[in-house]
Amino acid sequence: MNVQRPLPPHTPYDGSSKAFAIGLKPLELERWLEVDGYFGAQLTEKHRLYAELPDKVFVEQADTRDAQREVLELIETSMRQYHAQALAEARALGATVPGTLVDSPLVAASLMTQDDLILMRRGDDGWRLAAGSLCFPSSWSLTEKFGKPLHHIHDPVPGFGTGTRPADIISRMFDNLQGQAVERFNWSIQANDALYHPLSDRQRIARSAGRQSTFPDGDINAHAFIRVERQTLRKLPVSRDILFTIRIYLDPLAVLIRHPDRARIAAGFATQLGELDDAQLDYKGLIADRDRLVAYLEAMSRS
Numbered sequence: 001m002n003v004q005r006p007l008p009p010h011t012p013y014d015g016s017s018k019a020f021a022i023g024l025k026p027l028e029l030e031r032w033l034e035v036d037g038y039f040g041a042q043l044t045e046k047h048r049l050y051a052e053l054p055d056k057v058f059v060e061q062a063d064t065r066d067a068q069r070e071v072l073e074l075i076e077t078s079m080r081q082y083h084a085q086a087l088a089e090a091r092a093l094g095a096t097v098p099g100t101l102v103d104s105p106l107v108a109a110s111l112m113t114q115d116d117l118i119l120m121r122r123g124d125d126g127w128r129l130a131a132g133s134l135c136f137p138s139s140w141s142l143t144e145k146f147g148k149p150l151h152h153i154h155d156p157v158p159g160f161g162t163g164t165r166p167a168d169i170i171s172r173m174f175d176n177l178q179g180q181a182v183e184r185f186n187w188s189i190q191a192n193d194a195l196y197h198p199l200s201d202r203q204r205i206a207r208s209a210g211r212q213s214t215f216p217d218g219d220i221n222a223h224a225f226i227r228v229e230r231q232t233l234r235k236l237p238v239s240r241d242i243l244f245t246i247r248i249y250l251d252p253l254a255v256l257i258r259h260p261d262r263a264r265i266a267a268g269f270a271t272q273l274g275e276l277d278d279a280q281l282d283y284k285g286l287i288a289d290r291d292r293l294v295a296y297l298e299a300m301s302r303s
Helices: 039-052 062-082 084-093 105-110 165-176 201-210 253-258 262-275 278-284 290-302
Strands: 025-027 058-060 116-123 126-133 181-190 225-235 242-252
Touching: 039 084, 058 062, 058 105, 062 084, 062 105, 062 116, 062 126, 105 116, 105 126, 116 165, 126 165, 225 253, 242 253, 253 262, 253 290, 262 290
Parallel strands: none
Antiparallel strands: 025 181, 058 126, 116 126, 116 242, 181 225, 225 242
C-alpha cells in the first residue's frame, strides 16, 4: 500500500528564517523536544550508527560526565512529561551500545529523543565543543570540530568565522543565555535521504574545487531532499554549560506540491536561493544547481 508522506512541519526556506542569519527566538519548554511518526525509525538508525561508527558519532571530554547527567535528567523529564508514549517506545528499543559508550549519560539521553545533543563549555578562548552525540550531521564532522571554540567551528561558514561581527554576537549570546530556551532553523538541499550526512572541511574544499552538480542526471524531482535543522540552545542550571540540540527533518522536495500553501512556500524558497551569493551557494553545495532549483520552484509556485 502506498502511504503518503506527511507534509513538512517546518518550512524556514519560505523566507520566514533567513539563510546565514542567527535568528534565535524564545522557546516554551513544552515545545523544546519534538516527536513525530519517524521517532522509532530515527532511534533505530541511532542504534545502528552507535554500533557501527561509535568513534564518529560520539565524543567527550573526561570532565563532562556531571554535565552529561544534567542533560540526561532534562531529556528524560521532558520526554516523560510531554511525550510519555515515545519515551516508552524508546525504552522498548533498549539501549544496546558498544562497551566504550555504555556508561555515557549523553548517549543514554540521545537514545530517548530524535535530537542530536552537543555540549558546549566556556573556556578562556570562548565556548568549546566539549561533548557530543551527533548521529545525523548536516555536512560537518563531529570529530573534526571536537574541542574547538565556536568561532573556529564556524570558520567555513561565510561571514561567521573568526573575527567577524556575527561570531562576536554569537559568543555574547552564549554568554548571556540564562533560563530561557531559544530555537532557530537552518536548511539545505541534498541528493538522497541519508540522515547521516557528514562532510569534513577537506571534503568541502574538494567539492568547492569541483563545483559539480549534486543532481548529475538533472532529475531534481527524483533526487532532491530538503534538510531542515531545528536547533535549540539551553543553559544547564548546575554546570552552566550549554546544551545545543539539533533535530533533523528530511523531506523530498517534491512533497511540497501537495502543500496547500505551496505557491507561497515555493516562491519564497526560490527567492531565498536566488539571494545567496557564490560563497553561500558554495558552502551549501548548490552553486551548480541553483538555477534549475529556482526554475523548478518557480514552476511549482505557478501550478
